[in-house]
Amino acid sequence: MIYEGYYIFTPGPVKMSKEILEIGAKQTPYFRNSEFSDVTLYCENSLLKMLNAPKGSKVIFLTASGTAGMESVVMNLLDNDDNALVVNGGGFGARFVDICDLHGIDHFNFKVKNTNLSDIEKLAPKQKFSSLIVNAHETSIGHLYDLEAIGKYCKKNSLLYIVDAISMFVTDSLNMQKDAVDAVIISSQKALALPPGLTMVVLSPKALKKVKDVKNLYFNFKDYLRNGERGQTPYTPAVTIMLQLEARLKQIEREGGVEKSIEKAQKLAEYFRQKIKTLPLKAYTPFMPNAMTTLTPTDGKSAFKIVEDLEKNYKIMVCPNGGELKDTIFRVSHMGDMDEDYVDILVDALFDYYENN
Amino acid sequence: MIYEGYYIFTPGPVKMSKEILEIGAKQTPYFRNSEFSDVTLYCENSLLKMLNAPKGSKVIFLTASGTAGMESVVMNLLDNDDNALVVNGGGFGARFVDICDLHGIDHFNFKVKNTNLSDIEKLAPKQKFSSLIVNAHETSIGHLYDLEAIGKYCKKNSLLYIVDAISMFVTDSLNMQKDAVDAVIISSQKALALPPGLTMVVLSPKALKKVKDVKNLYFNFKDYLRNGERGQTPYTPAVTIMLQLEARLKQIEREGGVEKSIEKAQKLAEYFRQKIKTLPLKAYTPFMPNAMTTLTPTDGKSAFKIVEDLEKNYKIMVCPNGGELKDTIFRVSHMGDMDEDYVDILVDALFDYYENN
Numbered sequence: 001m002i003y004e005g006y007y008i009f010t011p012g013p014v015k016m017s018k019e020i021l022e023i024g025a026k027q028t029p030y031f032r033n034s035e036f037s038d039v040t041l042y043c044e045n046s047l048l049k050m051l052n053a054p055k056g057s058k059v060i061f062l063t064a065s066g067t068a069g070m071e072s073v074v075m076n077l078l079d080n081d082d083n084a085l086v087v088n089g090g091g092f093g094a095r096f097v098d099i100c101d102l103h104g105i106d107h108f109n110f111k112v113k114n115t116n117l118s119d120i121e122k123l124a125p126k127q128k129f130s131s132l133i134v135n136a137h138e139t140s141i142g143h144l145y146d147l148e149a150i151g152k153y154c155k156k157n158s159l160l161y162i163v164d165a166i167s168m169f170v171t172d173s174l175n176m177q178k179d180a181v182d183a184v185i186i187s188s189q190k191a192l193a194l195p196p197g198l199t200m201v202v203l204s205p206k207a208l209k210k211v212k213d214v215k216n217l218y219f220n221f222k223d224y225l226r227n228g229e230r231g232q233t234p235y236t237p238a239v240t241i242m243l244q245l246e247a248r249l250k251q252i253e254r255e256g257g258v259e260k261s262i263e264k265a266q267k268l269a270e271y272f273r274q275k276i277k278t279l280p281l282k283a284y285t286p287f288m289p290n291a292m293t294t295l296t297p298t299d300g301k302s303a304f305k306i307v308e309d310l311e312k313n314y315k316i317m318v319c320p321n322g323g324e325l326k327d328t329i330f331r332v333s334h335m336g337d338m339d340e341d342y343v344d345i346l347v348d349a350l351f352d353y354y355e356n357n
Numbered sequence: 358m359i360y361e362g363y364y365i366f367t368p369g370p371v372k373m374s375k376e377i378l379e380i381g382a383k384q385t386p387y388f389r390n391s392e393f394s395d396v397t398l399y400c401e402n403s404l405l406k407m408l409n410a411p412k413g414s415k416v417i418f419l420t421a422s423g424t425a426g427m428e429s430v431v432m433n434l435l436d437n438d439d440n441a442l443v444v445n446g447g448g449f450g451a452r453f454v455d456i457c458d459l460h461g462i463d464h465f466n467f468k469v470k471n472t473n474l475s476d477i478e479k480l481a482p483k484q485k486f487s488s489l490i491v492n493a494h495e496t497s498i499g500h501l502y503d504l505e506a507i508g509k510y511c512k513k514n515s516l517l518y519i520v521d522a523i524s525m526f527v528t529d530s531l532n533m534q535k536d537a538v539d540a541v542i543i544s545s546q547k548a549l550a551l552p553p554g555l556t557m558v559v560l561s562p563k564a565l566k567k568v569k570d571v572k573n574l575y576f577n578f579k580d581y582l583r584n585g586e587r588g589q590t591p592y593t594p595a596v597t598i599m600l601q602l603e604a605r606l607k608q609i610e611r612e613g614g615v616e617k618s619i620e621k622a623q624k625l626a627e628y629f630r631q632k633i634k635t636l637p638l639k640a641y642t643p644f645m646p647n648a649m650t651t652l653t654p655t656d657g658k659s660a661f662k663i664v665e666d667l668e669k670n671y672k673i674m675v676c677p678n679g680g681e682l683k684d685t686i687f688r689v690s691h692m693g694d695m696d697e698d699y700v701d702i703l704v705d706a707l708f709d710y711y712e713n714n
Contacts, residue, residue: 001380001383001386001600002386002392002393002395002396002600003384003386003387003392004383004384004386006384006386008384008386008387010387012593013384013385013386013387013388013596015384016384016385021381021382021383021384022382023358024378024381024382024383024597025378025379025381025382026358026361026378026381027360027361027363027365027370027372027373027378028370028373028546028552028553029358029359029360029361029363029365029370029674030360030365030367030370030674030676031370032677035359035360036359038359039359063420063421063422063425063553063554064420064421064425064575065420065592065593065594065595066592066593067574067575067591067592067593068420068421068575068592071573071574071575072575095574098574099574102572102573102574103572104572187593189385189593195385195595195596195597195598196385196420196593196594196595196596196597197420197554197555197595197597197598198554215459215460215461216428216459216573217424217428217452217455217456217459218421218424218425218428218429218576219575234424235422235423235424235425236369236422236423236544236546236553237422237553238422238552238553238554238595239370239546239552239553240381240552240553240554241552241554243358317386317387319387320389
């Protein structure tokens with residue numbers, strides 16, 4: 001199989017634990033029964049607890065990748081009466097802008113740079129909005145927004161607060177009640193460290209009230225909510241990944257809960273950043289999440305070339321960027337089943353690389 | 358894990374081979390590179406070959422379940438100028454009717470019963486249509502349509518011919534060129550015997566010409582076709598299932614090709630039907646596919662009770678029906694990694710069951 005035996009530092013897919021992989025090797029069971037409903041309901045409750053979701057919140061399980069979560073949230077929660085403030089600080093923010101465009105949702109393309117929006121009160125356009133959409137961690141550049149400050153702004157202005165948490169859930173803090181978040185999008189292949197193909201949408205009671213009738217079958221939240229009452233989905237779920245999700249959530253709980261998981265990622269990120277301090281690489285943004293470190297070569301080297309060389313000479317996969325940032329940055333994930341020894345493999349490779357190049 | 362060690366005779370998920378399961382236990386590799394493109398392109402070519410697709414046909418890989426394939430085909434191929442003849446002989450036919458309704462596509466709800474449409478010339482309403490949609494195998498009742506006769510009718514009337522082949526591909530014959538099929542929908546968790554979460558849409562050159570601009574991001578075929586040129590997808594693919602698909606297609610080729618796979622399913626289905634001939638069970642439809650046998654108790658027993666007892670007392674999963682057919686039929690799949698010895702486990706259980714009940 002391709003890339004077997006490689007070290008994985010890409011921000012999805014990420015390194016999975018042995019326990020999760022073993023479930024991938026089991027027969028997929030039949031799922032239209034109460035045994036599988038229990039799995040789904042367990043996952044729902046565990047996710048709601050980890051997010052400190054308000055009472056009455058619900059989870060929708062989509063067999064799809066993250067973009068489907070982003071699009072379906074816009075389709076189901078917003079309509080012609082809405083006006084969304086869309087934070088656009090990179091490729092994924094731009095995708096939300098495209099989605100609003102496509103579905104005819106009034107929106108403001110809120111282009112931001114060099115800020116984590118702790119100053120949103122000052123920066124936000126002075127007009128009336130009905131909702132705010134943000135990619136908590138703009139993965140294209142590794143930039144984390146200040147969810148608390150944005151939450152305060154949303155609360156003050158009574159905005160529906162939609163957070164794409166795809167690449168920060170369980171590595172960076174997200175608290176629906178504290179920060180007044182109404183909708184959260186999560187995917188399987190980031191810090192949940194499962195195979196790609198499962199996306200979850202979490203809706204607060206306020207968001208649930210907004211769910212409308214959509215002209216779409218596969219993304220009809222009302223159908224999912226109705227079936228979800230008994231732990232089922234309207235269409236075949238990603239059964240194997242659901243079983244892996246159940247095991248993964250239990251794993252997180254067993255290891256001390258989501259706070260411990262965040263703390264672990266934070267320590268690993270700090271460890272890595274400290275270790276490579278003397279190399280000619282600098283952080284691309286001061287607002288890095290625990291999930292990932294984005295680095296820019298300061299000695300004129302091409303970031304893309306570094307990515308290629310790490311792959312070819314050290315069997316290490318870090319993540320390149322496309323487009324105009326191709327030679328400027330590369331990304332190192334701290335998500336998944338990692339420890340300091342695993343991080344050292346990359347650290348050692350980088351030092352060796354700089355000694356010889 | 359739930360239902361470990363059970364015998365699986367459900368029409369999805371189905372029993373997977375050891376080779377496929379082992380890939381499920383491997384780390385998901387990074388996929389935005391030529392190595393993964395090669396996997397995708399191999400899968401595309403192999404699928405096109407197995408379908409005897411016309412030159413220039415393309416495959417779209419959706420991270421989604423089968424319904425997304427059904428809906429996206431209607432969204433991308435049909436518009437206000439179309440009038441679709443939708444074959445509705447059960448739950449999945451009805452779903453296509455719903456999809457056309459929802460997306461405002463003119464259609465005729467062609468309700469059929471007790472026919473495989475070999476007589477479509479006679480039965481079809483005498484009006485002008487632009488396309489025909491059929492679930493080749495109406496899985497809700499185990500009824501196979503005559504794709505050749507329908508194909509002749511489509512050809513004669515210049516209809517775009519859309520075939521949902523989800524639960525008959527590689528167990529029952531499907532030949533795009535011979536039967537003038539323009540679009541085919543396939544899913545991973547049926548006879549391809551992979552975990553659920555991957556759906557493929559195959560488009561002939563005639564169908565490709567019909568692909569329009571849709572007001573949807575996740576189901577925009579043009580994006581998939583553009584990215585597909587280099588073996589990529591616009592959004593994170595179901596990487597692990599794609600790698601399993603590659604292995605599975607190679608497995609089918611190694612074992613003699615799709616014809617051999619169909620022949621194997623046919624033999625198994627006949628073997629099972631012959632073996633249980635003396636039991637008080639009769640075929641629900643004379644038009645059974647190789648993929649599945651649908652049985653009705655003739656001694657007044659409840660079909661649902663039989664399903665429950667097989668599960669509880671023999672660790673065997675066959676498939677119940679919901680709704681008004683709940684007590685009338687149950688379904689036995691012949692898809693997946695099975696042989697006569699495996700079928701015997703169910704046969705023996707059924708005989709034992711009838712001796713004691």
